[in-house]
Amino acid sequence: MSKWFRENAPISARELTDEFMRLKRGSVSRRHFLGITGLGLAAAVLARQPGFLASPAYAEDLGSTMSLATWPNYHDPATFEAFTAATGVAVEVNVFGSNEEMLAKLQAGGTGWDLFVPTNYTISTYAGLDLIEPLDLAKVPNFDPKTQNTRFTNEGTVDGKVFALPKNWGTTGIAFNSDKVKSKVTSWKDFFEVAQGEATGRAMVHDYQLTTIGNALVSLGFSFNSIKPEELAKAEELLIKVKPHLYAINSDYQPSMRATDAWMTMCWTNDGAQLNRDIPEIQFVLGTDGGEIWSDFYAIPKSAANKPAGYALLNFLMDPANAVKEHIANGAPTTDSRVLALLPAEVTGNKIVYPDEAALTPLEFGAAVTLTDPARAELMARFKSA
Amino acid sequence: MISAPTNDIEFRSVTKRYGAVTAVSDINLTVPKGAFVALLGPSGCGKTTCLRMIGGFEQPSEGEVLIAGKVANGVPAYRRPVNMVFQQYALFPHFDVEKNVAYGLKQLRPKLPVAEISRRVGEALEMVRLSGFAKRRIHEMSGGQQQRVALARALVNKPSVLLLDEPLAALDKKLRTAMQIELQTLQRDLGITFVLVTHDQEEALSMSDLVCVMSAGRIRQLATPQEVYDRPADLFVADFVGKTNRFDGTLEAGGTVRLGNGAALPVSRKDLAPGAVTVALRPEAIRLSRGTGNAATLEGTVTHRIFLGSAAEYSIAIDGLGDMLVTAERQTQNDLVAPGERVAISFDPGTAHIFPA
């Protein structure tokens, strides 16, 4: 375990946060958490200090609460404490396991989210459905398009308008516990074979059609984004064959991996980095046969109740000084060269977080069509109910 | 010497305690074979506890309960050759009449043939005049009919003793009288021992051969109904069974009792030592005459009259003594006394019960 991690966020508090996030997926009230831990009082006292509120960036009335929809294990709790201390706005964090779920919630309306974290391939859909609106970049002075790696950021722009700003990028690879799994695992083909062999009863796939179906397709030599019926049929056949051997179908795999309940899982970069940092025998590899490369964005829903606070948090997170802490805590690679410059060598040299370009070559970005394709949704349902 | 036991039920120094409460205290009781015994007493006197000890629902804390000559202590209810008609009947609500009655027969081992069961159920229903009701459900039956189902259910196994726990309490008066006669007939026809628990003295006196009057967990008197009525063993029995006029007085040497108002009444008790006594007089043992009497009589004024047809009940304020209840059979059509009239009362010395105070 690295020293800098401990300094930034005590492991116990982090675990507690994780528990709470998992506990009530989608509706953990940050305020409630602060109340329980006793941190709320400290934050409130800090918030009253003159000077914090005097910042010109927060000249607008930000209210006292805002709501963020994001992914599990994706933020440093200290970031929100600092934001609350600086602005007096408490952040309610809602956690989701798939883009579909976020889209469904926004489509149904009444989410109350002021900021959320969609993945690259969904943004055009959100924009098309008029669920998000172009960002007023004047309200995000900390964002600098010139320092961004456009390979990961261009999908935030639809029809020339910026709808979303990059959070970080990442990959979907394989995490496995090398104490338990001795077989060679370097591809998705290996993953599904080992899942039925050495790791039977101990492997996890996501409760997420994009990656679970996508990686099955990759293992069969097809495109990650395929919607061709005959290719999907082959993937379905594989998934249904593998299912009896699975430990779980769940996108929140960290607890199971940490507890050694599960030995192998589909895994996002940031989770892979976190797991490997705390439990070195848990290794993270990218499929040599392919897989997903992605970037996550921040966007503001059209229905946001407290847009000023949404912008304030977005701007706060775009500040390299704040972003660097986030990246150190969650282990995802940055799209911003300013942040990259601030990261310690331990992080930038970590091959899980910043793999060699060669390893990224076979990977594909998710395609928008998979999000709304009914055939993939039905395939997922058949797989889960098999 | 080996002989068939002549007693169906026997209590030997039986005591039953519930924690600190003694429900039944050192009871000795024998019930002869084929007798109809009534356990009579106010609620809480221990009569039901006694019945439940015979049934096997309670075990004595001390002493022994014998059934047909064998000690039954520790024998569970389902192994005892006795059956019970429960208060409010405890019929199985989920069975029809037939199944209720057949219940006991179905428990027999070896199993009875179905035809045999249905024959005996038919007989039992006929016995209680419910032949057409076999398929009725219990809640479709009237109180009296349920009572008879309970009887049939208890008798179908041909027990040597039938226990009846306040069997008539839930019936109206007219039905109760009819059932009293029916039970008596049934007992005579079957010839088995009936043990009846009741708080109703009229019921006990009218049906049973033997009345066991109980109070506070003890037996006060075990005797025929007539004996209990005519010669109550103590003041409690005299009071509880029938109506009684009570006066305090002093027994004087020579066989007279001097009452509070100074009157001296002749009594026929030579066995008692002189001293304070209570005199108990049955209302029907008292004779009434208009006008004044002699030194051995009491005088008073009629305050109320209840006309009963064949008799009349009077409440009389005896001079210097208090109220007295008198039941007078009518001899002629104009021997009724009107309220306000002065009367003299007298009685046969033998009918007055004297109890030491």
Place this chain on the structure above:
Amino acid sequence: MALTMTAKRRLVTTALLAPASVWLFVFLVLPFIAMVIFSVGERGPAGGYQAAFTFAQYANLPARAAAYWNTLLLAPVGAFFCLVVAYPTAYYLAVKASPRHRLLLVSLVVVPFWTSLLVRTYAWMYILGSRGIPNLLDMIGIADVRLLNTPGAVLLGIVYGYLPLMIMPIYVSLEKLDRRLLEASADLGAKPVSTFFSVTLPLSLPGVMTGVALVTILLLGEYLIPQLLGGGKVFFIGNALVDLFLQSRNWPFGSAIAVTLVAIVVVVLMVAMRIAWRISGTRQVDLI
């Protein structure tokens, strides 16, 4: 002008029933009507609902046949296992426990309800997970035992979660069982076992049916326990609904499945009432 007695009584009745009626209408009837309307609609191109009149969604129900099958199997099986555990407990509480301790023991049955089922199910995740019982087994040399995310874990969670709902109605029916009926049975020569099967059990069946119906109906909509203790591999109608509304955003199909589920619940309830009436011989059955 004075109201007549009947009019007054009617007014009082209306006033008493109004809050519940309004509540039920707004939160039960209206949503149900919306669901029925959705169920004959079409899925929008990007998900959601698009007005239409078609029975295509109902025709498509076989696509979730596996979910229905799992649910219709799980609900009665889960209820049965609940019953097997609950009956002896209720019997002990109502018949055997001393009256002095009864209230305490009964409240102990209810106490877990004061905590969220979610939290209690999470507790089971830790007990059954590698750091729980398998860890203890590991200490005595039995390595790599997996308890979590197995059908057994789901069953355990269900029995645990729904036990109080099964115990209480059975307890109530046993508690009000006339003890003299048991004595009458013994008096007529029935051994205790025979008394239990001929009298106690049949007369407690209304409570059993209430418990079974209650647990079965709730299990028909169960989603959380299979998700948490079954690792998402066990797919019930509840899970199908969550996925249809929250993942594939197929509201019309989800509505059709939900309407069908409601129909199944109504049928289950009616059958349960029939059985309870028949067995107890009266119509005085408190079925929920």
